[in-house]
Amino acid sequence: MEGGWSWDQTSLVGEIIQGMELTKQLRAELSSASTEESRGSLIQGILSSYERALLILKRNAPMNQPPMPEVAPGLPGSPISVNGSASSDDSGRGLKDPQQDPRKESKKRKTQPRWKVQVKVNSETGFEGPHEDGYSWRKYGQKDILGATYPRSYYRCTFRNTQNCWAVKQVQRSDEDPSVFEITYRGKHTCSQGNYLAQSCHSPEKQENKENDHGHDHHQKQPAQESLFGNQTIENIEKLKNKASTFCFGSTSGGCKDIVNGGFSHLAIDTHTALGSFSQSFISPTTPDSNYFTPSPCQRSNIGGTHNMQPLESDVYEIFSANTSATNSPILDWDFPFDSEQINSNFPFNSPGFFY
């Protein structure tokens, strides 16, 4: 509509919507009870959102353009050997000296920033969804979670060893809505991807989605990638079936998508707003890449340098994205220890359209 929004504009809208969502959450918390932590987290999320929105605007306005080196791809081979394997490199896996764990150098796991995102994958026919978040992840484990139907997968930054980047994330498929995945991020990226924020627009993205069932039912999984489909679909499917592989959210190279610092990016955002119409298009990571994915020029340049990312030491971001208009607020039971704190919700956002 509207003559045509550029990709950036769409992103911009997305950021704003996201900021709005977060603001709503914040408002809700404020009106009830919330801890400083949760508030701080939300606030930070909001700020981030707007910062990104601003960046997008800046990008569009003048001729400013982010000189971003393409980093991601070439790195693996780089000789930079920090040898992060220190933590558990000894002979016996069990002998990792806790004292050496790099993660503990400065923060404990518990202290590390952590935020959750829910991504809805369209499910119409089964499956899709490259949940690209712009970073390269390497799966390092999978675990069946008590009470959960689906196993949880653990990923760590691919550059953990080479660049000592300790960011990790875990992906858990929702029980109720198999099309929803809860992704919890932990730690900030200190790798080049995190710094420059991956952006590679040239490299075709490649990633696979596999899904593993607990041995229950299903069979609907298959790599839903254009690339795969176009090339070796059958092969993959076969393999997948044989192996009953797991769902992997890994992304190996950022395609041209929006990438964000914290890792928020592809959130399904609810569309109650006026923006609904087109937000829709960018909302659903659901559609096969081929469809909604625009091979547009590199956008997104979000550099850590421009803005101050972690002003607060918030620990938990809780971002949840409502997928379909129907279900949205429900899922909000993460560790949200609301605390009482009143405030006047005089957000400048109160214009119609906001806050349904």
Next chain:
DNA sequence: CTAATTTGACCATG
């Protein structure tokens, strides 16, 4: 060949 994934065991925590 290298890099990524799988997978069961190990470890930490509550």
Next chain:
DNA sequence: CATGGTCAAATTAG
């Protein structure tokens, strides 16, 4: 001790 998170050897993928 049960649960969740991580490691690392073995395996697969590219």
